[in-house]
Amino acid sequence: MENSSDLLSSNTPIITRLGCSSLYKSYGNVKACDGVDISITPSSIHAIVGQNGAGKSTLMKIFQGLEQPESGKIIINDQPVSLKTPSVAMTHGIGMVHQEFMLVPEFSLLENLILGNEPITSKALGLGAVNFENALTDAQKLSEFLDINLDWETPTIKAPVHVRQILEILKLLYKDVDVLILDEPTAVLAPSQVDDLFKLLRKINNNGKTIVFISHKLNEVVELAHKISVLRKGKMVYESQNNELEVNELAKRIIGAEMEPVIKASSNIPIKSLYPRLKVSNVSAKNNKEIQALQEIDLEILAGEVLGVAAVAGNGQEELIDCLAGLRKIETGSIQLDGEEISGFSVSERRNKGIGYISPDRAHEGLCLETSLKENILAGQHKIHQLAPLGIINNRKANAVVEKRLQEFEIVHESMNQKAKDLSGGNQQKLVISRELSAQPKMMIISQPTRGVDISGRNFIHQKILDYSNNGGAVILASEELDELLFLSTKIAVVYRGMVMGIKDSSEIDIDQIGKMMLGVNS
Amino acid sequence: MNLSKSIFQDFLPIIISFFVGALVLLFVGENPLEIYSLMLSEGFGSTRRIAATLSSATPLIFTAVATAICFRSGVFNIGIEGAFVLGGLAGAFVGFSIEINNSFFHILFCLLAGILVGGFWLYLPSWLRANWKVDEVVTTLMLNFIAVAIATGLVNGPLLAKGAGNNMTPMIHESAELLKLIPPSTLHSGFLIGIFVLILYGYFCSNSLFGFENKMVGLNEIFSKAVGINTKKIIITSMLLSGAIGGLGGSCHALGVLHRFVEGFSPGYGWTGMAIALISRNSALGIFIGSILFGALASAGTTIQLFSDIPLDLVDVLQGTVMLLATITVFNLRKNNAVR
C-alpha cells in the first residue's frame, strides 16, 4: 500500500494523516467524546493522554472502525472518511495494537504473524497449503530490518509478554499498516523492556510510519512523543509540541488539578484503639498477566479514618483493592483486621468478619442487573439467616428490610420487584452502598464510588461515607476523581508502580505534590 | 410486548415439534390431526388412560426436578440418568435382600438407599467443579455410562435372580412394594411422592434461602461471590441434592412399577427430564405440565400402536425436536442458559 504522503507526487504535503474534528459519541447519557479535535501529522509520534473514562478508548475504537461517531468528522489524509468496519480502516492503513493481544495462544509466533494473510504454495483441494518457508523468510527480513531477534517457532503462549507485544506490532507491519495505534503498550512491560520498545518504535517511525501512542505514564510519553494531546472528560483540553513540554503543566491538565482547591470536609478525630482497624504489612501481589502489581505495601487505617488511595490507573490501585477484599491472593505479607490475620479469608469470610466492599465494576460485581432490587439487597444482606429462620425466607420481614433500605438511601424506584438494570446509574450505586453499609461493617473498602453517578447522587453518597466514618468506621477509598479523594479522605496514600510513594495527612496536602507523586516524578 | 415474545419463544419448540411430527405423518400418508387426536384421547380420554399417563409421568417428575435444581444454579449437570439408575438398583437391592415386615419402614429404607446412592454418585463431579473448575458436562456425561456399566455388571452378576434367564434381580418383597393407587393401572404412590417433591421444589425456588442463593449463583456467579454467597457450597449442595432426587426417582420406579431392577431400567428418563427442565425454564409449574405432557406422549404412544401402525418412535421425533429447539434465541431476549 502506497504511503499517501509520498512527496514524489506534486501534491501538497498532507497535514493530517489521521484526525478528527468535532467528534461526538455517547453511550446512554455518558458523553465519551464531547467534541474532540485532533490532528496527527504524518510520520510523527503522537501521544494521547488522559485518565480512565476520559474518552481515549472510545476515540481509538472510532479510528479503528469498531464504533461510529454520532457527529463530527474522521479525517484521513486531509479528507473526511467513514470507517464502517476494521477492514475499511485497514485499507486506509490504520491498525491497532490492543491491550488484550489478539493472538492465538497455541500458535507459534510465525503462525500468528501470518494468520489471515497466509502465503500459499498450492491450492491443495481448497485447503491451501501454507508456504512456511516463505513466511519465515519474510518474517526474518522484517525483524532483521528492525534489529529484533525472535524465535519464530516458539508457541505464543510460552513467549514472554514483551515478545508478544512486538509480534502484535510486526503483525501490523506485515499487513502494510501505516498508522500504528498502541493502547497503553508499556502497561505490561518492565523498565528495560520499555526502552527496547521505544527503540523499536523510533525505528519504525524513521521509516515513515505514523505512531499514535496512548498512555498514562507521563515521563514515558515525554520521552517518546513529538506531540501530546490531553483528553479529559471527552474533550481535548491541551496540546503541546514536545519542545515546549512542561511535565508539571501536563500533570495538572491530566488530573484536572488546575481547578480550584476543594473545600475539605471537617477532619475526623480518629478513635484510639489498641490495634489499627486494618493493618497491611509487606503485601505484594501479581496482576492477571502475572506481572508484579504490588510490592511491599505497608498501610494502616485507624477506626474513624478515611484513607484515600491516589494513583493513576494501572499502578496497582485495583490490585490493592482486590487483595483487601479477598478477590486476589497475596504473595507475601499479611493483612490484619483488628489484630486478626485475614489474608487467607475468602470474600464471604471477610464479610462475616465485618468488611464491606464496594466494587468498581457495578454492572457485574456490584449488582445483578437482571434481577430485582429486592433480590439485590437480600443477596448481600448481612446475617440473612435472621430473615430466614429454618432456611425459609420470611417475606414480610424481608420486604420490610428492603423498603427501609430503599427509603434510607432515597433510591428512586417504582417497585422493589423491578429489575436493577432499570434504575439510573446513581440509584444503582446507592443500592450497592446501602446494601454494604447496612451490615454496619467495621471497615469499608470502596473503589470508584461515584463512577457514572450524577451530581446529587454523588453528594448523597459522599455524605453517607462521611457519616459512616464519623461513627467510627474505617474506610479505604480508591478513586480516580482527585477532588473526591481530597474531599473525603483524612489521609492520602499515593501509589505508583505498585509501591506506596508517601502517605500525607489531608491537611498538609499540596495538589502539585500529589500529582507529582502519582506520576512518579520527583520520587 | 416483551412478555408475550417471551411466552411465544417458550412455547415455540413444542409447537414446532408437533409441526415436524405432522410432517413425518403426512409423509407416510397418515392424517396428523387424526393421529394427534387419537394420542390425546389415549393420553387423557378416560380415568384409566389418565392414570397411565400419570404413571408414565412419575419418573419424569423426579428427573426433571433433579436436573432443574442444577441448571438453575448454572451447573450443567447431565448425570441424572446415572443417578436414577443406580438409585433404582439400590432401592431394589434393599427391597429384595432385606426382610422387614413393616411395609412403611421397608419402603423407607429402600427410598433412603436410593437417595444416598444417587447423591453420593454425583459428589465427585461436584467437588471437581467447585474446587478445580472441571467442566461438569463431560464428567457427568461419562458418569452416566459408568453408572449403567456398573448396574449392568451387578445385575448380570452377583445380583442376578436365580433361575432368571438374564438381566434382572430377584423380585422385591411385597413389603417393599409401593401401593397401587388405581388398580389395575400401574399408577403407584411414587407419583404422590413425586408431586410432593415437586411442591417442595416450588417452595424451594420461591421461599427458601438456599433456593434464592442457588438462583443468584446461576444468574451471576461473579456477583454472588463478591456479595459473600458461598458459591462452592451452593454448587456442591445442588449437585448432591439433584443426585439424591434422581436416585429417589429411580428407587420409586423400582418399587412401584417394576418391582425389581432390570437391564434397560431407564429408557432415557434422565434425558427426557432434561428436556422438560429446559423448556419449562426450571419452573415447578412448567415441570408439572411438561412431565404430564411427555408422560402422555409416552403412554399414548404405546397404546396407539393397538389402533394404528404409528411406531412409538414418533415420540422420540417429537422429543428430539423439542430438545433441538429448546435453547435457541429467536428474539434477542436475555436468557439465563448455562452455556459452556
Added chain:
Amino acid sequence: MQFVENILASGVLLTTPILLAAIGGLINRLGGIVNIGLEGKMLLGAIIAIIVSANTNSWLLGLLAAGFASSLAGFFFSVLITRLNANMIIVGFGLNIFIAGLVGFYLKWFHGSSGTLKIENTVLLPKVSLPFIHDLPLIGTLFSNKDPLTWISWIIAFSMPWIIFKTRLGMRIRCAGSDENVARSIGLNVNNLRDFSSSIAGFFAGLAGAHLSIGMLGLFSMGLISGRGFIALAAFYFGRNMPIRTSLVCLIFGILDSMQIRLQGLGLPSEPVQAIPWITVIGILSFMGWSEQRKSQELK
C-alpha cells in the same frame, strides 16, 4: 498368542468406526464446537449406507450417501448453534434422539421391523490385503483382509497433522475455535468456519456408521452404534485434540472393545473393561483442572 492376535486383529477392525468419528469430532472441537451428536449421525450413516448399497449394488455409493446425509445433519445441528445461539450440548443430545426417532420410525413403517434390518443385495465393503504387508509377522495379521475404509481411515488420521497444522484452512479453523474475538479481529467468518467443521464431522461420523453396517455383517440394528459415538468423544478428549494421539487412543479403545466382546462370549463380566474410556476421560480432565487451578491468582 493366537488368542491375543485375534483380539488385536478384530480390535483394528472395531477401531475404524471409532477412529472416523473421533477424527470428525476432533475437527469439530478444534473449530469450537463439542459434538455430542456423533452417535446420531453414525446411526444415520449406518442405515443410509445399507439402503443405498442394496439399491445401487455399490458399496462406494453407500459410503458416499452415508457421508453426505450425515454431513447435512451436521450442518443443520451447527447452524442451530452458530446462528441461533442454541446450547451445543442440548442440541447434540436432541439430534441423537431425533435421528433415533426418525430411523426407528422408518424401520418399522417401511420394513415392518422392530429393530433390525437386513436387505438383500447389500454390498459389503470388500476386503483388501496388500501383498507385502500380508507377509509381515504381527502387522500382517493385523492389517490384512481389511476393508478400504479401514485403510482410508488410518491414512486420513495420519494426514490430519498436516491438514490441521500446515494448511490455511486448518489454521483458520483452529483460530475460530481458540478465540472468537481474535478470529473476528483478523476478519475471519467464525460462523462459517464452525459450520464447515461440523459438516466435516458429520461426514466422518456417517462413514463411521456405514462401516458398522456394511463394513462388517451387512446388518443394521437400532443398537448398532451402542455408545461408540461417545467413545469417540472420550478419545478426542483424552487425546487432547492431537490427531495422532487420538488415533492411538482409538486403537486402544478398539482393542478394549474387542476384549470386552470376547469376555462377554466367555461369560465373564465385561463392564469394567467397557468403563475404561469413561474413567480415563474423567481422570484427564481432573488432572488438567488441578494444574490450571495451581496457576490461578484467585484466592481459593
